[in-house]
Amino acid sequence: MSSLPVRDTYKGKHILLIGGSGFLGKVWMSMLFHTCPEVGKVTVLLRRKGLRGAKRRLEKMINESYAFEPWHKSHGEGLTDFLAGRLEAVDGDLGLEDMGLDAATKAQLQGEVDLVVNSAGLVDFDPDPRAALESNVEGPMRLLDFVRGCKKAKLLHVSTCYVAGNRQGAIPEEIDVNVSPSGTPMDVRKEWEDARALYDQMAVDFDTPENHDLVNDEVESRIERDGLDASNEALVRNLTQKVYTRRLEKVLREVGMERAQRWGFPNTYTWSKFLCEGLMAKEADDVEWSLLRPSIVESAFAYPRPGWVEGFKTSGPLIYLLGTWFRQLPARANLPFDVIPVDMVCQGLFVAGAALLQGVHHPVYQTATSQRNRLTIGRSCELTALGHRKHLRTDGAGPLERLVLSRWDSQIEDTEPVLSVPNIRKAVLGFGKLLNKVPEGLPGGLTKQARNLAKLTKTADKQLKGVERLIELFKPFTTQNWQEYAASRLNEHEVMEEAFQFEPERIDWLTYWTDIHMPGLRQWSFPAMEGRSVERMRPANKASIREMVVNEKAAKEGVA
Numbered sequence: 001m002s003s004l005p006v007r008d009t010y011k012g013k014h015i016l017l018i019g020g021s022g023f024l025g026k027v028w029m030s031m032l033f034h035t036c037p038e039v040g041k042v043t044v045l046l047r048r049k050g051l052r053g054a055k056r057r058l059e060k061m062i063n064e065s066y067a068f069e070p071w072h073k074s075h076g077e078g079l080t081d082f083l084a085g086r087l088e089a090v091d092g093d094l095g096l097e098d099m100g101l102d103a104a105t106k107a108q109l110q111g112e113v114d115l116v117v118n119s120a121g122l123v124d125f126d127p128d129p130r131a132a133l134e135s136n137v138e139g140p141m142r143l144l145d146f147v148r149g150c151k152k153a154k155l156l157h158v159s160t161c162y163v164a165g166n167r168q169g170a171i172p173e174e175i176d177v178n179v180s181p182s183g184t185p186m187d188v189r190k191e192w193e194d195a196r197a198l199y200d201q202m203a204v205d206f207d208t209p210e211n212h213d214l215v216n217d218e219v220e221s222r223i224e225r226d227g228l229d230a231s232n233e234a235l236v237r238n239l240t241q242k243v244y245t246r247r248l249e250k251v252l253r254e255v256g257m258e259r260a261q262r263w264g265f266p267n268t269y270t271w272s273k274f275l276c277e278g279l280m281a282k283e284a285d286d287v288e289w290s291l292l293r294p295s296i297v298e299s300a301f302a303y304p305r306p307g308w309v310e311g312f313k314t315s316g317p318l319i320y321l322l323g324t325w326f327r328q329l330p331a332r333a334n335l336p337f338d339v340i341p342v343d344m345v346c347q348g349l350f351v352a353g354a355a356l357l358q359g360v361h362h363p364v365y366q367t368a369t370s371q372r373n374r375l376t377i378g379r380s381c382e383l384t385a386l387g388h389r390k391h392l393r394t395d396g397a398g399p400l401e402r403l404v405l406s407r408w409d410s411q412i413e414d415t416e417p418v419l420s421v422p423n424i425r426k427a428v429l430g431f432g433k434l435l436n437k438v439p440e441g442l443p444g445g446l447t448k449q450a451r452n453l454a455k456l457t458k459t460a461d462k463q464l465k466g467v468e469r470l471i472e473l474f475k476p477f478t479t480q481n482w483q484e485y486a487a488s489r490l491n492e493h494e495v496m497e498e499a500f501q502f503e504p505e506r507i508d509w510l511t512y513w514t515d516i517h518m519p520g521l522r523q524w525s526f527p528a529m530e531g532r533s534v535e536r537m538r539p540a541n542k543a544s545i546r547e548m549v550v551n552e553k554a555a556k557e558g559v560a
């Protein structure tokens with residue numbers, strides 16, 4: 001085993017990062033400049049969002065997301081100068097021809113870039129399958145073509161452990177090219193082309209007078225229900241388009257999901273990621289690449305700060321539910337629940353990227369915990385109950401939460417029933433009705449508390465509706481698949497620096513879950529779930545992309 005000096009390997013290198021606005025991409029970009037300050041340059045390819053182009057998106061991100069807090073802490077008002085000439089954003093989109101890059105930018109990048117890191121993807125489990133193909137298969141294929149045209153670039157692509165589909169048992173760090181998880185032979189290119197042709201044809205076939213009638217009926221009833229202005233042509237046109245698209249996508253989602261499940265995948269997402277891996281393995285031996293497969297990526301262990309998380313990630317809805325008045329979670333207690341903190345995935349990315357740059361890489365690396373430091377569904381539920389108790393006893397809203405909810409333990413029912421959110425919703429609504437029947441005049445304002453809580457159950461029901469689909473989609477993980485992911489390849493490199501050692505054994509689940517992860521979710525995720533705004537970072541000095549460009553230009557011209 002030869003030693004791998006990670007920091008030195010990144011020194012002076014030009015990295016192209018795709019997916020830098022995502023949860024994982026942000027943390028990796030932030031860690032890169034923090035741990036490898038001598039990296040040459042990072043170009044972040046970002047899609048335009050509304051009127052906001054890549055530069056403005058990047059600037060907003062680094063000034064508002066806590067992922068970049070360590071940059072502000074280390075460099076303060078010198079951050080713009082530190083980043084000048086080393087960080088840039090380009091407009092692009094993996095969904096477009098030539099990744100949406102103009103010819104000059106493309107040529108420049110192809111001449112300069114050493115390593116492309118692709119953390120972009122559509123992570124929705126149940127998407128329109130055309131969108132899944134576009135982001136998770138066709139986008140990466142365009143990226144491969146881009147890398148083929150590069151002078152020296154290599155490609156590090158982020159996949160997922162769950163390409164294993166519904167296979168049971170130990171999952172090795174290997175790629176299955178010709179066999180799907182159901183054991184049926186699969187020609188990945190044919191599957192991609194057949195699926196793409198089918199879904200495009202379905203979209204064409206959907207355009208029938210019968211469907212138009214259904215759409216118009218729905219539009220009319222919504223206009224009546226919501227008291228909208230039927231004479232407003234633009235409004236009616238927009239609403240019609242929306243209803244049409246939603247109905248078409250619903251049909252496609254169902255067909256996409258059935259197709260994925262026939263091949264032995266839990267959902268369309270994992271099917272599309274599997275196709276991408278297979279296509280890379282079969283058709284990209286002219287490119288030097290490596291895959292990194294995380295399991296379920298959750299809040300930070302330590303970087304950018306313990307517990308930082310973005311959006312509503314996997315364990316969030318379950319944890320949220322177990323903190324409400326619903327406390328029964330039917331699931332199989334002994335199933336491994338493979339969760340990995342985002343910064344540990346980043347450590348894996350650093351090592352895999354360095355190995356790739358040095359030409360000593362493996363084709364696949366997994367960053368997972370189930371083999372080396374297993375958490376089970378049952379244990380995660382116990383820890384969740386403990387975390388909620390701790391929180392509610394001191395910070396519960398009102399006496400009902402502090403006195404009752406904090407003592408009401410969650411239970412896991414190890415009876416293999418299906419995790420049924422419709423039942424949870426029934427329970428929540430039933431509980432709301434009960435609360436409305438609480439007699440008047442209870443001491444300590446309890447009647448008022450109960451009435452308020454009844455109102456909250458209505459809100460909770462609305463939220464649960466949204467969570468319902470998500471949790472149903474998680475059934476394979478919470479009730480069916482016993483999987484243990486190998487994660488030893490990263491440690492086959494003799495990594496020189498402590499900062500990049502992949503050591504999932506360091507996670508003490510009790511501490512991580514109750515003192516890091518759950519407080520993180522409470523701060524960064526639950527507000528989003530409840531429709532409240534999530535706290536944004538407000539650094540004393542903002543970094544300016546415009547000034548970075550000016551400073552870089554000046555430095556090149558020898559003025560600075």
Ligand SMILES: NC(=O)c1ccc[n+]([C@@H]2O[C@H](COP(=O)([O-])OP(=O)(O)OC[C@H]3O[C@@H](n4cnc5c(N)ncnc54)[C@H](OP(=O)(O)O)[C@@H]3O)[C@@H](O)[C@H]2O)c1
Nearest residue numbers: 019021022023024047093094095119120121160294296297
């Ligand atoms: N999160 C997990 O638990 C998990 C687990 C295993 C593997 N993964 C994999 O890890 C990667 C990152 O996941 P994440 O959690 O960071 O996802 P995320 O937060 O949803 O971010 C997805 C990123 O992909 C970008 N993207 C999507 N389509 C694109 C396109 N056509 N062109 C350019 N950029 C595009 C998004 O850009 P916009 O900001 O423009 O939308 C965003 O930056 C994905 O490949 C995912 O499959 C994630």
